[in-house]
Amino acid sequence: MKKQLLLFFLVFGVITISVSQEHQKFLYANVKDNIGSVYNAHVINLTTKQGTFTNENGEFRILAKKNDSLKISFVGYKSTIIIVASNHFGMQKNTFKLVKTTYELSEVNIKKHNLSGFLSTDSKNIKTTNQINATTLNLPYAGSKQLTPAERTLQTAMGGSNAFTFGLLNKISLDYIVNKASGRIKKLKKLKAIETLEVKVNKIKNNYSSAIVQEYHIKKSDIYKFIYYCTSDEKFEETYNSGEINIILFLKKKAEVFKKLNLNDYK
Incomplete structure (x- = not known):
């Protein structure tokens, strides 16, 4: 009985995987922004955990099925998630757009200073930390010329x-x-x-x-x-x-x- 149940689950698993794979098809698309194609954008199927990158023309293909989630990301752009639909398949090429992200810098507090903007004058007013070298340590022959x-x-x-x-x-x-x-x-x-x-x-x-x-x-x-x-x-x-x-x-x-x-x- 146990052997029969084990065999049943094995056969059921193989059939499930086969059905799942049969539903996966290649999805063709390209990624663009407001100017043109986005090269080397990262595309990942969040459902299957498989990923790829766009080529120099912004194009990619990836295995997916209906209702899979595709995440498209690139540095400097807002990541977008596409829910795969039936009309995304076939030999047609889909176009997905990325929008650039505006980064806001933290507020910078400028301290008061007595700098004039002239290097010759300001260099004299800049405080420097003491250097540790042979001269400051008063080592023998420190600062002397290296003889030939x-x-x-x-x-x-x-x-x-x-x-x-x-x-x-x-x-x-x-x-x-x-x-x-x-x-x-x-x-x-x-x-x-x-x-x-x-x-x-x-x-x-x-x-x-x-x-x-x-x-x-x-x-x-x-x-x-x-x-x-x-x-x-x-x-x-x-x-x-x-x-x-x-x-x-x-x-x-x-x-x-x-x-x-x-x-x-x-x-």
Whole structure:
């Protein structure tokens, strides 16, 4: 008897599911607002919990049956619920509209202030919180310049950051005396100058190499040669520190002279 009842419920369940599925049909529709199609709107059948999204033309299709509830939603629009009717089916395309939602912002209280609207003046009146860094913590060497390898070697050879001081408490580093006498300090100063020059050369190459090749017609293989030629000019340092426009004019002028000095390569 129990087996018969179990078999009855199984058969009844299959028939119920089949009947339910038979009633489901594809519903075709598109979603629009007052301007045009709404792309990527979310459509969900609240009855079957199945969902889909509209395509770039605002179109979608979804399995549904009469009296199912379709919820259509999209950010910035008021969600709408459609009760499926018999006339929604077939090859006809239904049109469902979404209405934009107006969001009201909470009231904002503006505190009184003494700002004038001029940045140069107001920046002085703005209170800032104390920063926590090496300087505020009074750590050793806080705020000091980060030295290059050549600068660090030279400083060490001169006896540290304070090689010697003048005054009643005149102190001279022994390292400074030894390295000065041996000529090491002079040599290290030359190395520092070379290192500084290389930094400037690489900066010019990185910033102006395209102009040097394309506009001034210097060969790619001659870029470094040309830049080092420019550094030999007595006005190079002054020009380098005088701004981008002056550097460009300087390079353009030197390029013409450089090509004349290398006529075999620039005919």
